[in-house]
Amino acid sequence: MEQLFTYEKLFSFAEQVFIKIGCTQKEATTATTSLLSADLRGVDSHGIARLSGYVRLWEVQRVNATPNIKIIHETPSTAVVDGDAGLGLVVAPFAMQVAIDKAKNVGTGWVSVQNSNHFGIAGIHAMMALQSDMIGIAMTNASALVAPTFSKDKMLGTNPIAVAIPAGNEAAFVADFATTTAANGKLEILQRKNKPLPKGWAQNKDGIESINAHELKEGGALLPLGGDREGSSHKGYMLGSIVDIFSAVLSGANYGPWVPPFPAYIPMPTNMPGKGIGHFFGAMRIDAFRPAQEFKNDIDKWIQAFKKAAPINAAQKVIIPGEPEIAYEKERKANGIPLLDVVVKDLQSVGEKLRVHFEI
Amino acid sequence: MEQLFTYEKLFSFAEQVFIKIGCTQKEATTATTSLLSADLRGVDSHGIARLSGYVRLWEVQRVNATPNIKIIHETPSTAVVDGDAGLGLVVAPFAMQVAIDKAKNVGTGWVSVQNSNHFGIAGIHAMMALQSDMIGIAMTNASALVAPTFSKDKMLGTNPIAVAIPAGNEAAFVADFATTTAANGKLEILQRKNKPLPKGWAQNKDGIESINAHELKEGGALLPLGGDREGSSHKGYMLGSIVDIFSAVLSGANYGPWVPPFPAYIPMPTNMPGKGIGHFFGAMRIDAFRPAQEFKNDIDKWIQAFKKAAPINAAQKVIIPGEPEIAYEKERKANGIPLLDVVVKDLQSVGEKLRVHFEI
Numbered sequence: 001m002e003q004l005f006t007y008e009k010l011f012s013f014a015e016q017v018f019i020k021i022g023c024t025q026k027e028a029t030t031a032t033t034s035l036l037s038a039d040l041r042g043v044d045s046h047g048i049a050r051l052s053g054y055v056r057l058w059e060v061q062r063v064n065a066t067p068n069i070k071i072i073h074e075t076p077s078t079a080v081v082d083g084d085a086g087l088g089l090v091v092a093p094f095a096m097q098v099a100i101d102k103a104k105n106v107g108t109g110w111v112s113v114q115n116s117n118h119f120g121i122a123g124i125h126a127m128m129a130l131q132s133d134m135i136g137i138a139m140t141n142a143s144a145l146v147a148p149t150f151s152k153d154k155m156l157g158t159n160p161i162a163v164a165i166p167a168g169n170e171a172a173f174v175a176d177f178a179t180t181t182a183a184n185g186k187l188e189i190l191q192r193k194n195k196p197l198p199k200g201w202a203q204n205k206d207g208i209e210s211i212n213a214h215e216l217k218e219g220g221a222l223l224p225l226g227g228d229r230e231g232s233s234h235k236g237y238m239l240g241s242i243v244d245i246f247s248a249v250l251s252g253a254n255y256g257p258w259v260p261p262f263p264a265y266i267p268m269p270t271n272m273p274g275k276g277i278g279h280f281f282g283a284m285r286i287d288a289f290r291p292a293q294e295f296k297n298d299i300d301k302w303i304q305a306f307k308k309a310a311p312i313n314a315a316q317k318v319i320i321p322g323e324p325e326i327a328y329e330k331e332r333k334a335n336g337i338p339l340l341d342v343v344v345k346d347l348q349s350v351g352e353k354l355r356v357h358f359e360i
Numbered sequence: 361m362e363q364l365f366t367y368e369k370l371f372s373f374a375e376q377v378f379i380k381i382g383c384t385q386k387e388a389t390t391a392t393t394s395l396l397s398a399d400l401r402g403v404d405s406h407g408i409a410r411l412s413g414y415v416r417l418w419e420v421q422r423v424n425a426t427p428n429i430k431i432i433h434e435t436p437s438t439a440v441v442d443g444d445a446g447l448g449l450v451v452a453p454f455a456m457q458v459a460i461d462k463a464k465n466v467g468t469g470w471v472s473v474q475n476s477n478h479f480g481i482a483g484i485h486a487m488m489a490l491q492s493d494m495i496g497i498a499m500t501n502a503s504a505l506v507a508p509t510f511s512k513d514k515m516l517g518t519n520p521i522a523v524a525i526p527a528g529n530e531a532a533f534v535a536d537f538a539t540t541t542a543a544n545g546k547l548e549i550l551q552r553k554n555k556p557l558p559k560g561w562a563q564n565k566d567g568i569e570s571i572n573a574h575e576l577k578e579g580g581a582l583l584p585l586g587g588d589r590e591g592s593s594h595k596g597y598m599l600g601s602i603v604d605i606f607s608a609v610l611s612g613a614n615y616g617p618w619v620p621p622f623p624a625y626i627p628m629p630t631n632m633p634g635k636g637i638g639h640f641f642g643a644m645r646i647d648a649f650r651p652a653q654e655f656k657n658d659i660d661k662w663i664q665a666f667k668k669a670a671p672i673n674a675a676q677k678v679i680i681p682g683e684p685e686i687a688y689e690k691e692r693k694a695n696g697i698p699l700l701d702v703v704v705k706d707l708q709s710v711g712e713k714l715r716v717h718f719e720i
Contacts, residue, residue: 152669
C-alpha cells in the first residue's frame with residue numbers, strides 16, 4: 001500500500017531530521033536536496049526511504065554530522081577531497097563544486113574523494129555541471145555485493161556511473177546506471193513482491209545463476225552488467241573495477257571487498273586499507289573543446305536522430321537517457337511522491353526518535 | 361588453416377606498405393606499431409588482417425597518408441585535434457601524447473579528435489600513459505552497426521572504451537572492450553566457422569533477437585552490452601552513446617548514424633554533420649591525486665585480492681583485465697603470430713599491388 005506526500009512536506013521533514021542529528025542548516029538543506037532528488041526522479045530505493053539508514057549510521061558514529069570537508073591535495077585540474085566521514089549527500093556536492101571550479105580555470109576538473117559515505121543518486125551530482133555548460137561525471141564505489149566473472153566471492157559494489165551532457169533545445173542527456181545488470185534497489189522491489197528475478201541478475205553462493213530474489217541473504221551475489229561470460233559479464237566487471245579504482249584507489253578510500261556496508265548493523269570489514277567509501281567526479285567545460293552553442297546544436301541533432309530511430313514496436317520509442325526521470329519529476333511535483341506503508345512507518349519511527357513530527 | 365609469422369617479418373611488411381602509400385618513415389613505424397599490437401595481444405580482427413582495408417581507404421582518398429595533424433583548440437587541460445583524414449593508427453598516438461603532455465603540466469589532459477580514421481585497438485593508445493605513471497583512457501566511435509534498445513535501426517558503432525592503470529609489482533590493469541555484448545570481430549569469427557551466435561549478440565532486421573551470424577548482412581544489428589531490456593541493454597546503449605558524444609560531438613567529427621564506414625566499398629552516409637570519425641583520449645597523472653608509489657601499492661593489493669577471489673570452478677580463476685593479452689604477447693613473440701590463409705592471401709595481393717614482397 002502507498003500514500004502520496006508532497007515534495008515540500010517530505011523536504012521539511014528530512015531537513016529537520018538532518019538538523020536534529022547535528023547538521024548545520026545549510027548542510028541539512030544540501031543533504032535533503034540530494035536525497036529527495038531520488039524520490040522526484042523515480043529512484044525510490046535511493047530517496048527518503050534511506051533516511052533512517054543514514055540516521056542509524058550517525059547513531060553508530062560512522063556518519064559525522066559536522067564534518068570538516070577539505071581538499072588534501074590538488075593540482076590545477078585535480079583534487080583529492082577528505083569527506084571527514086560526513087554524509088555523502090553533502091560531501092559529493094562539495095567535491096563536484098571543486099571539479100566545476102577547476103574546469104572554469106583550466107578546462108576540466110577531476111576530484112577523487114576519500115572518507116565519505118553513501119551519496120544518494122549519482123546523476124544529481126553529475127547534473128550540477130550542466131548549469132555551467134559543462135559535462136558532469138559522477139561515480140562512487142559501494143560495499144561488495146557483486147561477484148567478478150568466474151568467482152563466487154562478492155568483491156565489488158554496484159558502482160554506478162553518471163554522465164550529464166548539456167543540450168540546446170532538447171533536455172540534457174543524463175545517464176545514471178549501476179555497473180551490474182540490475183541495481184540492488186530493483187532486487188529489493190522483487191523481494192517485497194516475492195517475485196523471481198530475470199536471468200542474468202544474480203547467482204547463488206556456489207556461483208550458479210539464480211532467479212531467487214532473496215539469494216543475496218543466502219550467500220549469493222549480484223552479477224556484473226552482461227550477466228554471464230557469454231553475455232560479456234567481464235565488461236560489467238571491468239566497468240565496476242574502473243569505478244572502484246577511480247573512486248577509492250586514487251583517493252585513499254576503501255576499495256573492493258573492504259568498502260564499508262550501508263546497513264549500520266552489518267559489521268565493518270577487517271584490515272581496511274583506506275578511509276570510508278570513495279567517489280570520483282569530473283567536469284569538462286564544453287567551450288574548452290568547441291563553442292558551447294555549436295556543441296549544443298549537434299547534441300540536439302544527436303538526440304532528435306535517436307528519438308526518430310525506427311522502433312521495434314510502435315508503442316515503445318527509443319528512450320534518451322534522462323527522459324524517464326524528467327517525466328517522473330514533472331508528475332511527482334504535481335501529484336506527490338508515493339511512499340510504501342513500510343517506508344511511512346519507518347519515517348514515523350525516525351521522527352519519534354528524534355522528536356520531529358511526521359504528519360501523514 | 362593457419363600459418364605462423366614472426367612479428368618482425370609482419371612488421372617489416374606492414375611498414376613498407378605504409379611507406380608505399382606515402383607515409384613518412386616515422387609515421388609508417390608508428391602506424392605499424394599500433395596495428396601489430398593487436399596481433400600481438402590476440403585481437404586478430406584489428407591487426408594486420410585489416411591492412412588491406414586501410415590501403416583501400418587510401419585508394420578511395422578517404423585516408424590521407426601525409427596528414428597535417430594539429431591542435432585546433434586548447435586550454436591547459438584540453439585540446440581538440442584535427443587528424444586531417446590521416447590514419448587513426450598515427451593520429452591516435454599524436455593525440456594521446458598531447459593528453460600526456462597536458463597531464464604533466466596541470467594534472468590531467470583530455471583530447472577529443474575529429475577528422476580521423478579507424479585507430480586499431482583502443483588499449484594500446486591508453487597504455488601510452490603507463491610509462492609516465494598516469495592512467496590512460498582511449499575511446500573511439502565507429503560506423504553504426506548497433507541498435508539502441510527498442511529500435512530496429514543501426515545508430516551506434518561498437519564504440520570501445522580502454523582504461524590503463526599502472527600497478528607496482530603486478531602487471532598494469534588494462535581494460536579494453538566494445539560497448540556491445542560482442543565486438544564485430546567476434547561475430548566475424550563465428551561467420552567464418554558458420555556457427556550460431558550466443559544469445560544477446562544480435563537482432564534481425566525486425567528487431568527480433570537472432571543467432572544467425574550473418575544477420576548484419578541481412579539488415580540486422582549488433583546489440584548493446586546487456587543484450588535485451590531485461591539484461592539492461594539500455595546501459596550498453598548509454599555507454600556507447602557517451603563514447604560517441606565524447607569522441608565526436610565534443611570534437612566536431614561525425615556521430616551516430618553518420619560515422620563513415622571502414623569498408624571502402626560501402627557508400628558514405630549523406631548529410632554528414634562533421635569530419636571523419638572521432639576519438640577521445642585522457643591522461644591522469646597519479647601523483648596529481650596521491651603519491652604514485654602509495655597508489656601502486658594499493659593497486660597491487662587490489663589485484664592480489666581479485667586474483668585470490670574464490671573461483672566457481674577451480675580451473676578458471678578470476679581474470680585481471682589485461683592478463684590474457686600479456687599471455688598472448690609473450691606466446692606470440694616467442695612462437696609467431698598465426699594468420700588465417702585468407703589473411704595471408706589478402707596480404708599477398710596487397711604486396712603485389714604495391715610491389716612489396718610478402719615472403720611466406
